[in-house]
Amino acid sequence: MGVPSVESGFVYVNDVLSCGLRHDAAESRHGEPRAEGRGGYWGGTGATTEHTDGGRGLTAHMVEIEDVHRTYGRGPTAVHALRGVSLTVPRGELVAVRGRSGSGKTTLLNLVGGLDAPDSGRVAVDGTDLASLGEQDVLALRRDRIGYVFQSFALLPVLTAAENVGVPLRLRRTPAAEREERVALLLALVGLSEHAAQRPGELSGGQQQRVAIARALANRPALLLADEPTGQLDAETGHGVMELLRAVVRDEKGPDGEGVTALVATHDESLLDLADRVVELGDGVLREPGRVSSPL
Ligand SMILES: Nc1ncnc2c1ncn2[C@@H]1O[C@H](COP(=O)(O)OP(=O)(O)O)[C@@H](O)[C@H]1O
Ligand SMILES: [Mg+2]
Numbered sequence: 001m002g003v004p005s006v007e008s009g010f011v012y013v014n015d016v017l018s019c020g021l022r023h024d025a026a027e028s029r030h031g032e033p034r035a036e037g038r039g040g041y042w043g044g045t046g047a048t049t050e051h052t053d054g055g056r057g058l059t060a061h062m063v064e065i066e067d068v069h070r071t072y073g074r075g076p077t078a079v080h081a082l083r084g085v086s087l088t089v090p091r092g093e094l095v096a097v098r099g100r101s102g103s104g105k106t107t108l109l110n111l112v113g114g115l116d117a118p119d120s121g122r123v124a125v126d127g128t129d130l131a132s133l134g135e136q137d138v139l140a141l142r143r144d145r146i147g148y149v150f151q152s153f154a155l156l157p158v159l160t161a162a163e164n165v166g167v168p169l170r171l172r173r174t175p176a177a178e179r180e181e182r183v184a185l186l187l188a189l190v191g192l193s194e195h196a197a198q199r200p201g202e203l204s205g206g207q208q209q210r211v212a213i214a215r216a217l218a219n220r221p222a223l224l225l226a227d228e229p230t231g232q233l234d235a236e237t238g239h240g241v242m243e244l245l246r247a248v249v250r251d252e253k254g255p256d257g258e259g260v261t262a263l264v265a266t267h268d269e270s271l272l273d274l275a276d277r278v279v280e281l282g283d284g285v286l287r288e289p290g291r292v293s294s295p296l
Helices: 006-018 022-030 032-040 105-112 135-145 161-171 176-189 205-217 235-251 269-274
Strands: 061-072 079-090 094-098 120-125 146-150 223-227 261-266 277-282 285-287
Touching: 061 105, 061 261, 079 094, 079 105, 079 120, 079 261, 094 105, 094 235, 094 269, 105 120, 105 223, 105 261, 135 146, 146 205, 161 176, 161 205, 176 205, 205 223, 205 235, 223 235, 235 261, 235 269, 261 269
Parallel strands: 079 285, 094 261, 094 277, 146 223, 223 261
Antiparallel strands: 061 079, 061 120, 277 285
């Protein structure tokens, strides 16, 4: 039991679902902190699609990308990173984007995360066209609805594992007792309860990425964006991290029953069997292996 395992993660996922932060989550999803978002991206004025679930007005797709182009620079040195990419990610699925280094994976994830805007085409997250949002609404979307996991972990080196996981909760001024309870559940979820007091430098790469995943889940995001989350890990550790993401997407549910959706960029072939769907980026164009592509 001393070794963090995905099996223990399965058990703990249910703990995370059934207790902790119900109050916080209910408040953040239905109360004051969300009010500003409602007009913007939460069933608000954005360009919602026609595919709704009929009940809560949620669109069927967490992410919709339509004919997106993104070119860096101009003239003869311009790099066409994305050349007409379309992709939909249904709610509750884990979609992997594979492709060699330089194929445009990070560019695509940055567009979905609102860190960058396309030159043309449309990116909708959670039913809202990002182009219809002001800067504050994009920030709110990223803070409240999206969790990020990076190849380089991006943990704060002076903070302990527990403190790193608690950062998003502090930013939302979650009361200390609630924060500690949630942090403990999240560390248990990722199998690191016994390492709560250690700093990133005292943890292995795989452990650090587990801390980063726990942190990404702290605010109960609807969407996880993971950019080569296993890129700095050995194969076995990387597979464990991917299995953890798989478990989270399968089992984690918010208080309103909403699951987590994940878009994961990777060039690691061994991880692809864990995805619900795999798409491949190459030369700025998306292909779906196994599907007959339409003639150009
Ligand atoms: N800020 C930038 N300025 C210029 N070129 C860039 C920039 N970011 C990425 N690129 C180029 O765009 C292409 C796609 O990059 P990227 O999206 O990072 O691919 P990947 O994540 O698959 O490695 C590459 O050719 C890269 O060099
Ligand atoms: Mg990249």
